[in-house]
Amino acid sequence: MDIPTIDQLVGVAGASLVTWAVLQVAIRAWSPSSATLDRFGPLLAVGVAEAVVLGATFVLGLTASADLAQALITGLFAGLAAQGVHDTAASVGVPT
Numbered sequence: 191m192d193i194p195t196i197d198q199l200v201g202v203a204g205a206s207l208v209t210w211a212v213l214q215v216a217i218r219a220w221s222p223s224s225a226t227l228d229r230f231g232p233l234l235a236v237g238v239a240e241a242v243v244l245g246a247t248f249v250l251g252l253t254a255s256a257d258l259a260q261a262l263i264t265g266l267f268a269g270l271a272a273q274g275v276h277d278t279a280a281s282v283g284v285p286t
Contacts (some may be wrong), residue, residue, distance in 0.1 A: 193252075193278075197216035199244055200246045200247065200250075201259070201264070202262060202264055202268045202271055205239055205242050205243050205246075205265065205268035206239065206267075206268040206269075206272045206273075206275065208242050208263060209235060209238050209239040209268055209269055209271075209272035209273040210244055210275050211237060212238050212242070213231075213234065213235055213272055213273075213276060214276075216234065224262045225241060226252070227254075227275045231273055231276065232273045234268065235269040235270065235272045235273040235276070236265070236266060236269030236273075237269070238269065238272075239265045239266070239268040239269030239272060240262065240265035240266070240269065242265070242268070243262075243264050243267075243268060244261050244262075244265060245263035246261075247261040251257075260281070276277065
């Protein structure tokens with residue numbers, strides 16, 4: 191039996207949902223202006239997603255360099271996906 195890789199355990203879809211939920215809490219606690227959120231929202235989303243995915247990687251014990259590289263890429267795309275979900279929800283009138 192092979193050891194599962196990070197892309198099998200922590201995917202972009204799952205990480206982006208967790209990231210979006212954490213972002214909602216952070217945005218409500220921070221309550222930035224619209225311009226500030228537009229400027230720093232994507233950076234915050236990618237940072238949170240990287241923390242979520244790298245945290246999951248270390249908790250699962252996957253510390254090989256290939257797993258870490260995969261985790262960084264997954265975190266980047268998960269953060270951008272979470273920011274896209276936030277922007278889409280805001281544009282259709284869902285309170286965010």
